[in-house]
Amino acid sequence: MNRSFDRLNSMMDSFIFLAYINALWILFTLAGLIVFGFFPATTAMYAVFRKRVMGDESIKVFRLFWSTYRREFIKGNKLGYFGLSFLHRICRN
Numbered sequence: 001m002n003r004s005f006d007r008l009n010s011m012m013d014s015f016i017f018l019a020y021i022n023a024l025w026i027l028f029t030l031a032g033l034i035v036f037g038f039f040p041a042t043t044a045m046y047a048v049f050r051k052r053v054m055g056d057e058s059i060k061v062f063r064l065f066w067s068t069y070r071r072e073f074i075k076g077n078k079l080g081y082f083g084l085s086f087l088h089r090i091c092r093n
Contacts, residue, residue: 017052017061021045024065032073039080044068 028041047068051059 020061021048021065024062028065028069036073036077040069040073040076042080043072043076047072 025041025045028044029037031037032040044065048059048061048064051064
């Protein structure tokens with residue numbers, strides 16, 4: 001009985017983590033006026049997921065998200081729009 005509660009607790013913890021990351025992604029995408037916020041918010045989301053998957057469950061999610069968003073804002077937009085223009089050119093021809 002205790003084992004099933006532990007499993008349920010773990011599933012709910014993962015669900016809440018995903019909902020929190022999704023809310024942060026939406027908030028920061030909107031904060032970047034969608035056009036400039038999409039790629040850095042996605043980069044920050046992947047950074048948080050990577051830390052969690054690597055086994056670091058004691059991360060400060062908001063702090064990591066915010067610092068990655070700020071640090072990768074210019075690089076994320078440059079790389080994202082370069083890739084988007086590259087895909088556009090490939091699909092157009």
